[in-house]
Amino acid sequence: MSIFERILEAISGLDVEEIEIKFRNGKKKKYKLDGLSGIIALERITRWLSNIDWDKVKEVEIELANGEELKFKPNGSGDSGIPAPMGPSGVVNLRFDSATYAIVSEDHSGVIPFDCLALLQPDPALPNRAAAAIDCLIEDGFEIQSFSLIGTNDLIYTLVRS
Incomplete structure (x- = not known):
């Protein structure tokens, strides 16, 4: 399963506020949902994430409406990366x-x-x-x-x- 698919699976049913994508070159891209929720929010997120060059992604942070944060790091290269656990063991x-x-x-x-x-x-x-x-x-x-x-x-x- 690709990182794209894993992120979508992880946020399914959650109320996402903002997504920040950090690239290896130091640049960042932020997407804000401005109060959207449900299927409309998921469609917008899917559209945003489908346009990302995952080979260049360092980390993805997702802020939920309740203040929680989800973090993903691709393992390996390409869109087949899998979120790695954050932090050392x-x-x-x-x-x-x-x-x-x-x-x-x-x-x-x-x-x-x-x-x-x-x-x-x-x-x-x-x-x-x-x-x-x-x-x-x-x-x-x-x-x-x-x-x-x-x-x-x-x-x-x-x-x-x-």
């Missing part, structure tokens, strides 16, 4: 109380974003900290690889970015 094992979401312990390896590391500090007095840390890691390209119940209340999540 990393692994986080997070143990937390399933009732309060307070972090019991964590260990990590690889590159972990500083803002996420700050949230990973164990502190039983801070409820919902695990939820915030998991959200932070997912926003940075991590995926939940596994989870398991330890005892009656503790969960261990393994999050990976490869």
Whole structure:
């Protein structure tokens, strides 16, 4: 599947605000949807993206109406590139109380974003900290690889970015 097709698949059903395409030569191209949504927005995006020379693309950033950002990088050359995961690899094992979401312990390896590391500090007095840390890691390209119940209340999540 081409990067063009993967981007269209990723944004299907999402409310896209803006698309920015960064080229290898440093130039940028921005497309704004000015409040369009649904099939009309998808048709316009399809038209815009079908005119891109994908051999020259460095990165595509898509801003959604809810403030989220999707990023794609082509792998290889031509329109057959596949979005590559953003950022270097990393692994986080997070143990937390399933009732309060307070972090019991964590260990990590690889590159972990500083803002996420700050949230990973164990502190039983801070409820919902695990939820915030998991959200932070997912926003940075991590995926939940596994989870398991330890005892009656503790969960261990393994999050990976490869």
